[in-house]
Amino acid sequence: MSRGQRPGTSEDRSATSTRSTGGWSKSTGVTLLPVPTKPPAVEIEVDDKVVRVSNPDRVYFPESGATKLDLVMYYLGVGDGIVNALFERPCMLHRFPKGLAGDKVHQKRLPAGAPPWVETVRLHFPRWNRTADELCVTELGSVIWAVQMSTVEFHPWNSRREDPEKPDEWRIDLDPGPLSDFAQVQRVAHVTREILDELGAVGYPKTSGGKGLHVYVRIGPDHGHQVVRRAALGFAREVERRAPDDVTTAWWRKDRDPHHLFVDYNQNARDHTIAAAYSVRGFPDARVSAPVRWDEVDVCDPHDFTIFTMPGRYSDLGDLHADIDDHVFDIAPLLEWADRDEREGHEVPDESTASD
Secondary structure, eight states, X not given: OOTTOOOOOGGGSOOOOBOOTTSOOSOSSEEEEOOTTSOOEEEEEETTEEEEEEOTTOEEETTTTEEHHHHHHHHHHTHHHHHHHHTTOEEEEXXXXXXXXXXXXXXXXXXTTOOTTOOEEEEEETTTTEEEEEEEOSSHHHHHHHHHTTEEEEEEOSSOTTOTTSOOEEEEEEEOOTTOOHHHHHHHHHHHHHHHHHXXXXXXXXXXXXXXXXXXXXXXXXXXXXXXXXXXXXXXXXXXXXXXXXEEOOSSGGGSOTTSEEEOGGGGSTTOOXXXXXXXXXXXXXXXXXXXXXXXXXXXXXXXXXXXTHHHHHHHHOOTXXXXXXXXXXXXXXXXXXXXXXXXXXXXXXXXXXXX
């Protein structure tokens, strides 16, 4: 599938089900398969693919009792949105093979046993001189297969398979400090939007699914990761200038005021990933990293966006990031800001050193 193509909408997907002993009886587009010598399984029809989901009743989120099948149904409910967020990007998987009560696995390489239609992209990691074939989503079936393999969170790169070394997504991560609150995040979000508007850039906000907020801006794939990171630092320092009582760009955590929000420009470094729009997060209440409108920033509560509430919201509003590819921003002004800062003696911290 070439870039720009998208899978069929949810209306195209099957909505039939069959009851089987011990199975799930709602009309969901799934078929429960009785397997005499194995735990129950369901078959999920996703467009022209079928994904077998084992242990559908395993509880993944203890606070609500939500199961693996509930997680599958959530991703089906926001299907076009999650595919748009992951489309042709290398993707790190955060897996919970025993649910949130068990260990978390950060997985770069595609899990074994993938069907032949699940696509990958090969990446090279110079630090270890190794390669990894990472998931590269081009259709919803790949997302559902990854959930079958116990994936809860999807963390894509900010570049695409065509050229992983040239990001096409600038990510603004508003990361609150230990003594920050969400009201501060909301204030800084408005400063962020004000600057983006002055630049002529279109920002697409979403909750992080944790305590912060992310703003994504589409850029041309014209620069390497280090250049985009440097541009992001130039922007972060401008936010700090305008909101010095709320914002820090101090690289080392020990140097940051715990009451301040860190504009984490390092999320634009190579192989740094954050949860995608519509990705579920590994929290007991099954929160989601949820796209929001700018006019919702002041009234939204990140805890309100869960696997239970998001499908209805998605049905009403659609994908709030759907047209992000139509608004491409040239980062040249940010690089000019970075040049200015460096002339004034502000260094660019080495991304290979840990910030904490």
